[in-house]
Amino acid sequence: MRETLNMSTCRTLGLALAVGLLTAGAAAAGYEDCLVCHTGGVLGDPRMDVDEARYGASIHGLIGISCTDCHSALAGVTDFPHEPSGRPDCSMCHADASEAIERAAHRSGTPDAPNCWTCHGGHDVAPVSDEASRVAPLNQPSTCLACHADASLAGAHGMQVREPGEAFELSVHYQALKEGNPAAPTCTTCHGAHDNLSHNDPASPIARANVADTCGMCHGDVGEKFARGVHGTELAAGDPNVPTCTGCHAEHAIRAHDDPASPVFAANIARTCSHCHDDETLTAQYGLASARMRTFMGSFHGVANRFGQITVANCASCHGAHDILPSTNAHSRIHPSNLQATCGSCHPQAGANFATGKIHVQDTREDNFWAWLVKRLYLTMISGVIGMFAIFIAVDLWWRWRTGRSEGRSA
Numbered sequence: 001m002r003e004t005l006n007m008s009t010c011r012t013l014g015l016a017l018a019v020g021l022l023t024a025g026a027a028a029a030g031y032e033d034c035l036v037c038h039t040g041g042v043l044g045d046p047r048m049d050v051d052e053a054r055y056g057a058s059i060h061g062l063i064g065i066s067c068t069d070c071h072s073a074l075a076g077v078t079d080f081p082h083e084p085s086g087r088p089d090c091s092m093c094h095a096d097a098s099e100a101i102e103r104a105a106h107r108s109g110t111p112d113a114p115n116c117w118t119c120h121g122g123h124d125v126a127p128v129s130d131e132a133s134r135v136a137p138l139n140q141p142s143t144c145l146a147c148h149a150d151a152s153l154a155g156a157h158g159m160q161v162r163e164p165g166e167a168f169e170l171s172v173h174y175q176a177l178k179e180g181n182p183a184a185p186t187c188t189t190c191h192g193a194h195d196n197l198s199h200n201d202p203a204s205p206i207a208r209a210n211v212a213d214t215c216g217m218c219h220g221d222v223g224e225k226f227a228r229g230v231h232g233t234e235l236a237a238g239d240p241n242v243p244t245c246t247g248c249h250a251e252h253a254i255r256a257h258d259d260p261a262s263p264v265f266a267a268n269i270a271r272t273c274s275h276c277h278d279d280e281t282l283t284a285q286y287g288l289a290s291a292r293m294r295t296f297m298g299s300f301h302g303v304a305n306r307f308g309q310i311t312v313a314n315c316a317s318c319h320g321a322h323d324i325l326p327s328t329n330a331h332s333r334i335h336p337s338n339l340q341a342t343c344g345s346c347h348p349q350a351g352a353n354f355a356t357g358k359i360h361v362q363d364t365r366e367d368n369f370w371a372w373l374v375k376r377l378y379l380t381m382i383s384g385v386i387g388m389f390a391i392f393i394a395v396d397l398w399w400r401w402r403t404g405r406s407e408g409r410s411a
């Protein structure tokens with residue numbers, strides 16, 4: 001009969017027990033029977049003592065389930081002391097959670113994976129809504145990071161960690177949780193509580209194709225812009241090289257854009273975009289304009305940016321952050337017809353001519369003939385001078401050596 005109990009009968013049973021509708025004796029008997037040996041140091045091992053006050057205050061103590069509901073191997077045992085009791089079992093009443101776990105990363109049988117009680121406790125299970133619960137939003141990081149801050153565990157299980165596990169605690173999200181913002185995400189908002197899946201599983205909320213939707217649950221406006229931009233469109237088409245949200249913001253240590261440690265802080269954006277846009281292999285593969293970082297850093301804006309002036313233009317001021325489009329697209333901020341408006345947002349006096357100059361000026365012959373020519377002349381001149389100097393020194397040394405030898409011989 002036990003096996004056929006489901007959550008709702010358990011719930012009813014629990015509530016029924018709580019209000020004392022069942023004969024108190026039937027349920028209390030098991031409890032009292034067990035406590036004959038399992039309290040007050042009877043067995044001489046403190047670990048074998050059940051802390052009655054703590055157990056009584058737990059959700060299960062409050063609703064009065066029996067010891068053997070969890071220690072199910074001992075149900076019906078009358079001969080004491082008993083045989084080893086085996087693993088406790090929560091699945092009888094929490095089939096949903098147990099089944100979800102068996103389909104996911106923490107399934108039983110996986111070495112190092114948590115049990116129900118690693119995350120919830122055994123005799124002190126609290127309702128999820130209780131702030132003191134191990135799984136309450138603010139406490140999840142320490143519960144999960146007990147294992148997930150361990151780099152060797154991540155390595156042993158092939159989990160991708162590009163940042164330390166504690167990174168989440170540095171994030172704007174954790175900060176918001178601490179300030180009591182109930183809209184901020186915690187571990188299980190993005191990963192699920194029982195159905196945690198690897199990023200390799202296409203059904204996972206953190207699979208590459210799903211990350212933007214996962215963030216978009218709360219950042220819907222950004223999600224929509226991103227989907228319209230070149231990175232978002234290409235991501236949807238399965239391109240493995242374009243960034244999704246985490247490519248620019250990180251996975252866990254996501255910070256506010258005005259935090260100087262954020263990869264999207266005005267002074268850091270150029271470096272963030274340039275991971276890809278200065279990568280010669282990648283730009284060649286896509287036929288993209290390359291050397292964006294170098295050409296930006298050489299510009300007025302780039303120089304000022306390097307000296308910490310954050311009001312000058314950075315990559316995102318001219319290209320946008322989420323709805324970036326190629327210059328050939330008429331909606332692009334850098335389409336020739338929109339450039340005046342783009343520059344004009346900071347240079348109100350900018351006329352049509354102001355924006356016609358090339359922004360990413362490369363010293364190539366096609367891009368800027370004079371810069372190219374001057375550089376060529378300069379290089380030729382320098383190598384000429386150094387070459388002549390080297391020849392002069394060599395001849396001089398040779399002459400000294402020869403005259404030295406003939407003087408030695410004649411002496």
Ligand code: HEC
Nearest residue numbers: 033034036037045067068071074080081082083084085086
């Ligand atoms: C007559 C004494 C006695 C009674 C009554 C008793 N136990 Fe035990 N229990 C023991 C002893 C002895 C051990 C082994 C202690 C050790 O290994 O140090 C034990 C161990 C356990 C363990 C630890 C795991 C294991 O099996 O070794 C659990 C869980 C447990 N008992 C549950 C219960 C429950 C539930 C009841 C009530 C149905 C109960 N016990 C009744 C004596 C008793």
Ligand code: HEC
Nearest residue numbers: 031034035038047048050060065066067070088117122123
């Ligand atoms: C909600 C389920 C649940 C109920 C109800 C419950 N237990 Fe436990 N019990 C557990 C879990 C889970 C553990 C921890 C097992 C572990 O760490 O391996 C545990 C551990 C124990 C241990 C110590 C075993 C050890 O190896 O340290 C004893 C003894 C024990 N329980 C006895 C009892 C007794 C007596 C009762 C009734 C008063 C009871 N339990 C009620 C789930 C339960």
Ligand code: HEC
Nearest residue numbers: 090091094097098101106114115116119128135188193194
């Ligand atoms: C990796 C940690 C972890 C493990 C392992 C785990 N849980 Fe949970 N569980 C959570 C978290 C976190 C929540 C809260 C979810 C939320 O806030 O939505 C939760 C919620 C619950 C709830 C409340 C209702 C619900 O489903 O949201 C129940 C009941 C529950 N867990 C039972 C179990 C049982 C039974 C097991 C073992 C089969 C288990 N849990 C294993 C972390 C865990």
Ligand code: HEC
Nearest residue numbers: 010011014059065069070090093116120125126127128129
């Ligand atoms: C005999 C049935 C039974 C067993 C066995 C059982 N529970 Fe429960 N559990 C309940 C009932 C009933 C509730 C109260 C449900 C409610 O109020 O929604 C509950 C509540 C919970 C909650 C809080 C859910 C919430 O909504 O906040 C968690 C977490 C939980 N149990 C975890 C466990 C774990 C872990 C185990 C095994 C160690 C376990 N339970 C074993 C019946 C059981």
Ligand code: HEC
Nearest residue numbers: 105111112113114118143144147157159187191196197198
């Ligand atoms: C007792 C240690 C432990 C705890 C606590 C724990 N985990 Fe895990 N977790 C693991 C192990 C081990 C794996 C790897 C399982 C495998 O090899 O598939 C894993 C896998 C995962 C994965 C999938 C990654 C992958 O590549 O398989 C996610 C996501 C995850 N855990 C999230 C969480 C969250 C969220 C929590 C807290 C609610 C949590 N874990 C608590 C040990 C733990």
Ligand code: HEC
Nearest residue numbers: 141144145148159160168185186187190198199206211251
């Ligand atoms: C805002 C959403 C979000 C939150 C909150 C979050 N994560 Fe993640 N997590 C991700 C994303 C996205 C990935 C990256 C997947 C990738 O790039 O491969 C990830 C990766 C992981 C992985 C590696 C999974 C794998 O498959 O390799 C683990 C483990 C993990 N997170 C645990 C946690 C823990 C523990 C917490 C809470 C302290 C947490 N995460 C909070 C979104 C989140």
Ligand code: HEC
Nearest residue numbers: 212215216219222223226243244245248257264269316321
């Ligand atoms: C190509 C890099 C890049 C990608 C990909 C990216 N972002 Fe951003 N994000 C930025 C930059 C740069 C800023 C700062 C914009 C600024 O300074 O005006 C920013 C700002 C933000 C902000 C705060 C300001 C605002 O506009 O609300 C949020 C929230 C945000 N991003 C979320 C996301 C989400 C969600 C995704 C995925 C759907 C995403 N980002 C993808 C670069 C990126």
Ligand code: HEC
Nearest residue numbers: 172176183184185189214215217218245249254255256257
């Ligand atoms: C459950 C909702 C939720 C999810 C999911 C979520 N966020 Fe957030 N996020 C928030 C909230 C709430 C804040 C605001 C914190 C504050 O300003 O106090 C925030 C803040 C941010 C900021 C800083 C905004 C700023 O002003 O600069 C960025 C960037 C950000 N989130 C990116 C992401 C990314 C990337 C993901 C996915 C990996 C994500 N978020 C998932 C709720 C969420």
Ligand code: HEC
Nearest residue numbers: 230234241242243247272273276286288315319324325326
């Ligand atoms: C993870 C690598 C990566 C990051 C980071 C990245 N991009 Fe890209 N970006 C690409 C790839 C790959 C393409 C080419 C997509 C295609 O055309 O298929 C692209 C396309 C573009 C294009 C269109 C170019 C064209 O000629 O079609 C612009 C403009 C652009 N990115 C600007 C930016 C800016 C600005 C940032 C930073 C805010 C940035 N990107 C960050 C990989 C990246």
Ligand code: HEC
Nearest residue numbers: 270273277289292293296313314315318326327334359360
């Ligand atoms: C002051 C505005 C401005 C800034 C700052 C800027 N760009 Fe540009 N970018 C442009 C304009 C205008 C074009 C198109 C004409 C050209 O190539 O000079 C362009 C072209 C590009 C292209 C080729 C896109 C295409 O469709 O032709 C990429 C890729 C690019 N920029 C990336 C970046 C990156 C990465 C940064 C930061 C390191 C950056 N840009 C900084 C204005 C800017």
Ligand code: HEC
Nearest residue numbers: 300311312313314317318339342343345346347354355359
């Ligand atoms: C985010 C704001 C911003 C945007 C967008 C922007 N600039 Fe600037 N730019 C500045 C600031 C600030 C300075 C420094 C002004 C000063 O100190 O006088 C500057 C300086 C310059 C200078 C150097 C001297 C000067 O003051 O005239 C040129 C040339 C220039 N910008 C061209 C452009 C062009 C062309 C565009 C559009 C493709 C553009 N800028 C877009 C903020 C911006």
